[in-house]
Amino acid sequence: MTGSGSMRPFEQSxxxxxxxxxxAAMCRFRPLLAEHELTEQQWRVLRALTATDGPIEPTALAxxxxxxxxxxxxxxxxxxxxxxxxxxxxxxxxxxxLIELSMRGRTLVRTVAPSSEAAYNRIEERFGVxxxxxxxxxxxxxxxxxxxxxP
Amino acid sequence: MTGSGSMRPFEQSxxxxxxxxxxAAMCRFRPLLAEHELTEQQWRVLRALTATDGPIEPTALAxxxxxxxxxxxxxxxxxxxxxxxxxxxxxxxxxxxLIELSMRGRTLVRTVAPSSEAAYNRIEERFGVxxxxxxxxxxxxxxxxxxxxxP
DNA sequence: CCTAGATATTTAACATGTTCAGGAGTTCGT
DNA sequence: ACGAACTCCTGAACATGTTAAATATCTAGG
Numbered sequence: 001m002t003g004s005g006s007m008r009p010f011e012q013s014x015x016x017x018x019x020x021x022x023x024a025a026m027c028r029f030r031p032l033l034a035e036h037e038l039t040e041q042q043w044r045v046l047r048a049l050t051a052t053d054g055p056i057e058p059t060a061l062a063x064x065x066x067x068x069x070x071x072x073x074x075x076x077x078x079x080x081x082x083x084x085x086x087x088x089x090x091x092x093x094x095x096x097x098l099i100e101l102s103m104r105g106r107t108l109v110r111t112v113a114p115s116s117e118a119a120y121n122r123i124e125e126r127f128g129v130x131x132x133x134x135x136x137x138x139x140x141x142x143x144x145x146x147x148x149x150x151p
Numbered sequence: 152m153t154g155s156g157s158m159r160p161f162e163q164s165x166x167x168x169x170x171x172x173x174x175a176a177m178c179r180f181r182p183l184l185a186e187h188e189l190t191e192q193q194w195r196v197l198r199a200l201t202a203t204d205g206p207i208e209p210t211a212l213a214x215x216x217x218x219x220x221x222x223x224x225x226x227x228x229x230x231x232x233x234x235x236x237x238x239x240x241x242x243x244x245x246x247x248x249l250i251e252l253s254m255r256g257r258t259l260v261r262t263v264a265p266s267s268e269a270a271y272n273r274i275e276e277r278f279g280v281x282x283x284x285x286x287x288x289x290x291x292x293x294x295x296x297x298x299x300x301x302p
Numbered sequence: 303c304c305t306a307g308a309t310a311t312t313t314a315a316c317a318t319g320t321t322c323a324g325g326a327g328t329t330c331g332t
Numbered sequence: 333a334c335g336a337a338c339t340c341c342t343g344a345a346c347a348t349g350t351t352a353a354a355t356a357t358c359t360a361g362g
Contacts (some may be wrong), residue, residue, distance in 0.1 A: 020294040024296060067318085097341080141171045145175060
């Protein structure tokens with residue numbers, strides 16, 4: 001019998017379930033990105049830069065990519081070294097920098113995007129569009145749940 | 152269908168949604184565990200060891216905790232240094248080791264478990280038991296989806 | 303026996319997650 | 333002006349994610 005008897009089944013805890021589901025989805029993308037020497041997080045940054053019109057500040061970028069500031073800082077340094085992004089300093093506030101895709105970065109995104117879209121479409125197709133949309137709604141609701149925390 | 156050139160909205164992509172939901176759930180647990188100098192992954196290992204009767208091999212432990220072998224290897228070294236687990240070598244196969252909780256480890260689990268359960272119950276209560284169960288089922292289905300991959 | 307191949311675990315190397323601390327620029331009160 | 337408090341970003345330190353390679357052990361053929 002299970003030793004302590006009173007704990008939750010564990011394998012079916014929510015954090016584990018989210019982790020497994022995410023891994024199942026990501027294992028489709030990682031090999032695609034690896035062909036271009038890109039990590040999942042680097043790709044998130046490049047996509048976010050593609051989705052914006054002009055330059056964007058690191059703080060806003062961190063929000064959209066759901067990366068913590070220190071992680072983003074390292075990622076931007078990496079992408080800058082590889083010539084995929086361009087950095088400049090905001091004129092009105094010298095603390096802030098402005099990030100945008102370089103020409104090479106734009107080209108890379110255009111190269112990778114189709115297969116990335118295809119992988120996503122395949123998941124959507126296998127799981128069902130309506131079903132996936134409902135799942136996304138539920139995940140969004142769960143993420144919103146804990147914002148008003150009053151211990 | 153999104154036409155040529157335009158990409159999926161990104162902020163509402165499945166991997167991002169799973170990441171956000173997981174973070175929303177985990178931010179409840181991390182502070183609790185931090186009080187005992189435990190990371191989320193270390194806690195997963197301790198819980199898995201509690202859920203088994205006798206000693207267990209690292210490979211089986213990796214499966215249950217959803218950790219990769221190299222990560223688990225480092226975690227076990229850490230937990231052993233802290234005297235929370237005991238390691239022995241399997242008699243029938245010298246390659247394999249056997250892991251089990253030490254007395255201190257068992258005590259620590261009993262100390263942390265109640266508040267961990269409480270945090271989980273709170274999520275369950277706010278989100279709804281039935282609703283959460285359905286979400287877990289869908290996540291499980293999604294995780295199973297990609298196993299039979301035939302490109 | 304002895305060795306080629308398979309398996310369990312660890313190491314290595316690089317990138318990110320997470321928390322805390324620090325340097326630089328800004329804003330506001332006085 | 334001036335400095336306290338704040339904000340943006342980066343650096344440091346430790347732990348994990350991820351892939352590839354190394355180590356030790358086992359198993360099967362010859």
